[in-house]
Amino acid sequence: MPELPEVEIMARLTRGWAAGKVIRSLDLLDPSVLVAGGVEPDVLVGGRVTSVRRRAKHLIIETPQGDIAVHSRMTGKLVSGSGTGRERFTLALDDGTVVSLRDTRRLAELRVLGPGGAQRWLDTLNLGPDAWPDAGGARWWRERFAGARGPIKPALLDQRRVAGIGNILASELLWRARIAPERPVPALVDREWQRIADAIGPLIDEVIAAESGAEIAYVNEGGSNQAFAVYGRDGSPCRRCGAPIRRRVQGGRSSYCCDGCQR
DNA sequence: AGGACTGTTCCGCG
């Protein structure tokens, strides 16, 4: 599920569940989610959670004893409680709260690392700056994509340029900026970079608002989603100009756009 | 039955 907004919501929720509390136990129900190369998970027991934060699509839980880094990939999510099946990992806190990683497709990755290990691991990924909340203006966007030669839509998915944008946000962003997904990056002019810069903040703000809830609440998992103008809406009329939304495949991924008003 | 899927990495090819 998650792109930047969903991971942001999970981080906020998890912060409320776990921040400041002491880890009583960790239970690895599905050992295949644990990425090798870290430390023995039990070293975290007895440690107090000092921070829960998001970087790009990664969720980081830090304690003085060591860190947990979760990447939800396609279907992973952190939830409060356990017991519906599909839990791969649970974290029990000293007040009785249980936080679980639920992941049907089992593509999620859990890392348990020593003190400071999460940041050191993030540093190896060469992630670009986050797309939200502090992306820059037209010049910033143009410079982040300097050297890219292919179409803009797949380029937006490159986490080394700008981090946090996934397949849905890329289509939605280009619709808001009225730019066709096939446009080569070098062909974009400053006016268009400006429209991207202006669109990203409100887009992510709105997705977060639409999906936030007391429990994790992705809007309408699977299927089309009212929060999105083009994603999953092949054939329906564009909200802006009425022309039909089209689905095309780029780089093996679906792109949705309006040929009437995206140029 | 077959394809598609909000992510990422790896491999082969040009």
Place this chain on the structure above:
DNA sequence: GCGCGGAACAGTCC
């Protein structure tokens, strides 16, 4: 060496 496309990962849901 780099960039691109496709495959792979694994499970569910049309």
